[in-house]
Amino acid sequence: MPTRGPHLARFTNWGGSASCAPTSRAAPGSEDEVCALVKGAAGGRVKVVGGAHSWSDCAMTDHTLVSLEAMNRVVRVDKQRGQVTVEGGMRLHALNEALATEGLALPIVGSIADQTVAGLVATGTHGSSLQHRNLSAHVKAITLVDGRGEVVEIDANDARLPGARLALGALGIVTRVTLMVEPAFTVVEEMEPVTFEAAMAALPTLARDVEYAKLWWFPHTDRALLFRGRRADVVPTFSTAFRSFDTHVVNGVVFRGLLGLGATFPSWIPALNRTVALTYGSPRRVVGRSDQVLTVAMPPRHRESEWAVPLDAAVAMLRGARQLVEEQGHRVNFILEARFVPSDDTWMSPAYGRDVVQVGAYSGNPGGCAAWFGAFAALARSLEGRPHWGKEAEFTPDDVGRWYPQAGAFRDLARSLDPEGLFRNGFTERLGV
Ligand SMILES: Cc1cc2nc3c(=O)[nH]c(=O)nc-3n(C[C@H](O)[C@H](O)[C@H](O)COP(=O)(O)OP(=O)(O)OC[C@H]3O[C@@H](n4cnc5c(N)ncnc54)[C@H](O)[C@@H]3O)c2cc1C
DSSP states (O other): OOEEOTTOOOEEOTTSSOEEOOSEEEOOSSHHHHHHHHHHTTTSOEEEESSOOOSSSTTOOSSEEEEOTTOOOEEEEETTTTEEEEETTOBHHHHHHHHHHTTEEOSOOOSOOOSBHHHHHHHTOOOSOSSSOOGGGGEEEEEEEOTTSOEEEEOTTSTTHHHHSSOTTOSOEEEEEEEEOEEOOEEEEEEEEEEHHHHHHHHHHHHHHSSEEEEEEOTTSSEEEEEEEEEOOSOOOOOHHHHHHIIIIIIIIIIHHHHHHHHHOGGGHHHHHHHHHHHTOSOEEEEEEHHHHHSOOOOOSOEEEEEEEEGGGHHHHHHHHHHHHHHHOOOOOSOEEEEEEOOBOOTTOTTBTSOEEEEEEEESOGGGHHHHHHHHHHHHHHTTOEEOTTSOOOOOHHHHHHHOTTHHHHHHHHHHHOTTOTTOOHHHHHHTO
16 A cells, blocks of 8 residues: 655656655555555556666655555566566566576666666667667567556567657556566676777777767767777676776766766866766776676766767767867766667657667756756757657657657557556656646
8 A cells, every 4th residue: 555645755867967856755665555645646657766866856756656566577588589588676686687697687777776777778778889779679468557557468479568668657657567687608808098089080980980979078088988899609707896986986086076076166077077987097898797797886876867869979969068168168077978779669769760869968067967968969950869768858749850760659658558648647648647
């Protein structure tokens, strides 16, 4: 039964960019309990929150907030078909460990592994590779409880799957997800420090030359880093102790302190960034289990906006972002990141129908990020960008209709599965659902 009452604490997401005041909360432990919860909520509104790691308000509600934290198990491993089925509330780090014990791995992961599986596929979470699409595109089947409280199974033979894979919580409560997996593998990642111009010269072919590639630029400096990851049958040297040190000391204390300094004294940011860039002055090599090498140490709390622009606009987007920083006086105390995602057919995927570079504008300066993100969004829009749904961006139903050829089909699907709008919130209304 949901916990009710006017005095429930305010709920805030990880990044501190969105909050809400739910009137009740629920944490069902089974699909039957999810069905009962939905049936009991008829006429109201319900929203599931996963790990609350989206910066957008997609998981916020002032009605009933649901967590599937108790539905966090592996349901089935099918090695022959290369598939794993898990409950929607399972955290990605737990799935990575479970897969490793089976000698399996996801072909691609994003930068962190704290999200829930249902939450990360709901927003199109991606890594960086032109060979592996975003994680929503790796969904082979999905089970959800619709707005009537009925269990709906959508598998690979169902024409609704491209709509349901990335659904932003608008279709129902996702109780089970089946993902593609493959045999476990080791990745060798090499990091090369270069100048900004050398990075621009490398950018057009960077992601075509290797399986995993990404680029970081330190705003206010001429320094960039190129990351190239390849599979190799070599002995891993990755140290979980070093990763823990990076998370808790380097990021948790030193980097956090620098972000605080920059936020308090924005005029110091260029010098602080130059200092940080210097610490990345020599090449580095990491060898280890794929999910460990492809993720990064958990960064300190910060804000993010990210846009997917067509791959051939990558250099224009990066150069444009640098020009904004240099000419408009934004003070940016976090890296700018470029990652690569191949085209897919998921209706609401930012990579729908085109290969993209997902360029992230980050900030550890909450008071100063609105102007930076606004200018960055205008640049991305001018290059036919679409926003990452889990990050900060303003958009209207008209934008969504213009960006997504299948937006109408997605709205129709949402209305057919949720005729009373039980799963609506401010975010889905801006989607036009
Ligand atoms: C430090 C950090 C690093 C990140 N790195 C990356 C990255 O590398 N690549 C990338 O693409 N993104 C990245 N993200 C963004 C993140 O992956 C997405 O925002 C993701 O959706 C968060 O998952 P979550 O479980 O926290 O979901 P939430 O943010 O809680 O929810 C996301 C959406 O899913 C819905 N939802 C959640 N569970 C269910 C369910 N069971 N049924 C129906 N709907 C549900 C919610 O209602 C909401 O609409 C990062 C975020 C952080 C904080």
